[in-house]
Amino acid sequence: MALLPVADALRLLLDSAAPGETETVPLAEAAERVLAEPLKALRTQPPFDASAMDGYAVRAADVADVPVQLEIIGAAPAGRRFAGEVGPGQAVRIFTGAPMPEGADTIVIQENTSSVGEHGIEVTETVAGGRHIRRKGLDFAEGDLLLEAGRVLDAAALSLAASANHATLRVVKRPLVAIIATGDELLPPGSEPGPDQIIASNAFGVAAIAQSAGARALDLGIAPDRKEAISALVRQAKDARADVIVTLGGASVGDHDFIHDVLTGEGVVLDFWKIAMRPGKPLMFGRLGGTRCLGLPGNPVASLVCSHLFLKPLLAHLGGRPHQPDIRRASLAAALPANDTRQDYIRAVVEPTPDGLLATPFGIQDSSMLKIFAEANALIVREPFAAAVDIGAPCDVLMLR
Numbered sequence: 459m460a461l462l463p464v465a466d467a468l469r470l471l472l473d474s475a476a477p478g479e480t481e482t483v484p485l486a487e488a489a490e491r492v493l494a495e496p497l498k499a500l501r502t503q504p505p506f507d508a509s510a511m512d513g514y515a516v517r518a519a520d521v522a523d524v525p526v527q528l529e530i531i532g533a534a535p536a537g538r539r540f541a542g543e544v545g546p547g548q549a550v551r552i553f554t555g556a557p558m559p560e561g562a563d564t565i566v567i568q569e570n571t572s573s574v575g576e577h578g579i580e581v582t583e584t585v586a587g588g589r590h591i592r593r594k595g596l597d598f599a600e601g602d603l604l605l606e607a608g609r610v611l612d613a614a615a616l617s618l619a620a621s622a623n624h625a626t627l628r629v630v631k632r633p634l635v636a637i638i639a640t641g642d643e644l645l646p647p648g649s650e651p652g653p654d655q656i657i658a659s660n661a662f663g664v665a666a667i668a669q670s671a672g673a674r675a676l677d678l679g680i681a682p683d684r685k686e687a688i689s690a691l692v693r694q695a696k697d698a699r700a701d702v703i704v705t706l707g708g709a710s711v712g713d714h715d716f717i718h719d720v721l722t723g724e725g726v727v728l729d730f731w732k733i734a735m736r737p738g739k740p741l742m743f744g745r746l747g748g749t750r751c752l753g754l755p756g757n758p759v760a761s762l763v764c765s766h767l768f769l770k771p772l773l774a775h776l777g778g779r780p781h782q783p784d785i786r787r788a789s790l791a792a793a794l795p796a797n798d799t800r801q802d803y804i805r806a807v808v809e810p811t812p813d814g815l816l817a818t819p820f821g822i823q824d825s826s827m828l829k830i831f832a833e834a835n836a837l838i839v840r841e842p843f844a845a846a847v848d849i850g851a852p853c854d855v856l857m858l859r
């Protein structure tokens with residue numbers, strides 16, 4: 459049977475994947491969350507004409523000719539306005555952020571004054587009317603639209619929401635990803651493996667990728683290669699109301715590869731199984747009601763490459779986040795042979811040179827090899843049936859970091 463092209467698999471996977479439920483969170487917990495509804499200002503900022511400088515609130519007409527002496531009739535620190543009115547020949551000591559007193563129409567900064575006795579100043583520089591005054595509503599007015607729905611709440615957005623007097627924000631719920639490892643040979647890190655056992659590694663990288671896409675990861679541990687044991691964890695994932703269930707391993711066709719049977723047995727309707735990609739050929743995707751199920755191949759590099767290419771955009775869509783793979787042009791530092799039927803993702807180091815990016819592929823690309831994956835910062839992407847190419851040929855690279 460012909461393998462499904464990567465682009466078709468991605469289309470099926472993202473079909474109808476849209477942001478789901480929303481929740482209200484305190485502002486202090488809203489960083490990097492996705493705003494679920496447009497945000498309007500609950501107040502006007504500044505709520506009054508305010509001084510932008512430390513100095514004196516005066517009448518511009520009084521300081522048209524300098525030097526001139528003025529009488530200080532009071533003070534206006536930030537948070538406490540001067541109650542009276544500034545008359546001719548008078549000034550009010552004022553500080554940045556304080557409301558402008560009645561009668562004054564400009565600010566003389568204190569550097570342009572000197573003290574005269576206990577209650578007077580001499581103004582040494584003239585200043586035009588309206589200087590150093592922040593007008594009421596300069597930043598925003600009550601009712602203004604401040605942030606669009608879908609905005610990822612970065613530093614400026616959070617401070618703006620706070621300034622507009624929102625103590626909580628309505629955000630898109632972070633999708634929950636339940637991760638199930640499978641395999642009799644697997645033990646968690648920190649164990650003492652027997653002679654035929656290895657350490658389970660995939661869940662950690664997959665969880666990290668899920669979290670980088672704004673999701674929560676729930677590691678349900680390792681099921682042995684028994685259908686009932688795997689089914690039990692799939693049900694546990696359902697009970698936890700996972701939006702996405704990810705299984706690791708058992709996706710291929712061996713005698714101990716049960717994921718296909720378990721998922722379909724649990725009622726999963728498969729959208730696809732096996733795609734034209736290396737690594738990652740046995741990738742499986744289906745739906746169990748509203749829950750999406752992604753069966754990742756067990757080989758560690760296949761698990762992670764499939765997570766970058768499929769799980770990440772799926773979670774971004776479900777969480778209402780933008781997702782744009784970072785694909786760039788580079789030239790090859792090594793010749794590559796002709797490609798076969800599968801789209802190839804080749805671990806490589808991409809580095810800048812005066813002539814542009816240079817991509818150096820690792821020589822051996824077995825999909826069990828994590829060390830070179832950790833050294834790689836990119837994947838060279840080769841189309842199915844791509845012709846053999848020489849050193850220096852252009853190529854596409856998917857940047858990973």
Ligand SMILES: Nc1nc2c(c(=O)[nH]1)N[C@H]1C(S)=C(S)[C@@H](COP(=O)(O)OP(=O)(O)OC[C@H]3O[C@@H](n4cnc5c(N)ncnc54)[C@H](O)[C@@H]3O)O[C@H]1N2
Nearest residue numbers: 639658659660706707708709710715739755756757758760
């Ligand atoms: N006859 C065929 N055999 C295989 C095919 C095929 O098309 N026909 N495909 C190969 C490809 S491609 C891959 S990828 C693997 C994936 O198979 P599975 O998804 O069934 O994975 P497993 O057999 O369970 O494990 C493969 C390998 O990865 C190790 N593994 C599994 N889970 C983890 C984990 N959580 N952490 C670390 N390592 C893990 C496992 O021990 C195996 O060494 O199938 C090929 N075979």
Ligand code: MOO
Nearest residue numbers: 737738739760825
């Ligand atoms: O996914 Mo397998 O790792 O293509 O070899």
